[in-house]
Amino acid sequence: MNKFMLLTLILPFPLSAETETLDWQVLAPAINEQQVALPPVTESQKHLLATVIQYQSRRSNTASTTAQAARESLTEQGVDVDAAIDARARYMSQAQRKAENLNTDLDGRSVSMSGFVVPTKFNGVKATEFLLLPYAGACIHMPPPAANQIIKLSYPAGFEVESVQFPVTVRGVIKADKKTELVQLVDGKMNITMGYAMEATVIEKYYRDATSATMPAHVHMNEDHNH
Known part of the structure; x- marks a missing residue:
């Protein structure tokens, strides 16, 4: 079943007046051109x-x-x-x-987002660089999402993840910064195009209880994502 976890949430930490909560869809602005039609073929x-x-x-x-x-x-x-x-x-x-297609209006803003982090660089037992993704499984069990749905996340203080893809809430400064890099993942290296970069100031577990087996009520499921 196609399951896209779009995390629009109640944050576990208080936000300052300057910090805004972002929906993943904001990162993918529409392009103003007519959809190319493919000919009907079997x-x-x-x-x-x-x-x-x-x-x-x-x-x-x-x-x-x-x-x-x-x-x-x-x-x-x-x-x-x-x-x-x-x-x-x-x-x-x-x-x-x-x-x-990137939303450059976000450049330099202090934002809060939730998603799944995939660690790509470690300092001891703690990860310092990640991919922040909108749904579980991407880049490991499924192909990467669109570039404008991938954030290269840096957190020098380090964060200890408890699984390969771990749900978190992140606060930091975001910018549109498209780059393609050869990234080391748990199942090997992969060239991934990342549309955004974020310097995180806070990373916290999404679940209050990290052993919870179900998503909280304020996490919405969208069936439109294709694996």
């Missing part, structure tokens, strides 16, 4: 299009023959191959722009 036609894309640029007779056969099959089925490939390229480009 699953088998998608497979044939993938074959054309995969083999048409290869310099071998076998690859060329394979691509041409797939292209001819699609044409016979009434699919405009070049138009479909062009639409796919534009769709993917637009999806990347959406994923990397």
Whole structure:
């Protein structure tokens, strides 16, 4: 089941007048352009299009023959191959722009957010750098979220996590700072694009009782996230 844990919460620590609570959606501003429409194709036609894309640029007779056969099959089925490939390229480009569109109005603000931290750097038993993510499982059991849903979190004082992905509430100064880095995770290294950076001043456990097995009532579940 697709489960997106969007943490809009009652904070365990008091906020100053200058600190604002952020919803994850604020980090992903909409782009003002018309949605690229993909042509209606069946699953088998998608497979044939993938074959054309995969083999048409290869310099071998076998690859060329394979691509041409797939292209001819699609044409016979009434699919405009070049138009479909062009639409796919534009769709993917637009999806990347959406994923990397950042809210620069947040730069320098003192904010509070909740999410799941994945430690990436340690000083002894305490982690000093993390990925702050909106839902559990990302980057470990599932692909990374969009870049504008990943915060590179620094906390020099160190925080001892109790599990690979640990729910916390964080307060600090945020800024839009897109970077792609090779990050060391528990299951290996991965290139991850992070849209934001935050210098944390406070990190606290999300649960009052860290052994709690259920989310509090003020944590909302959104089923729209796709694994």
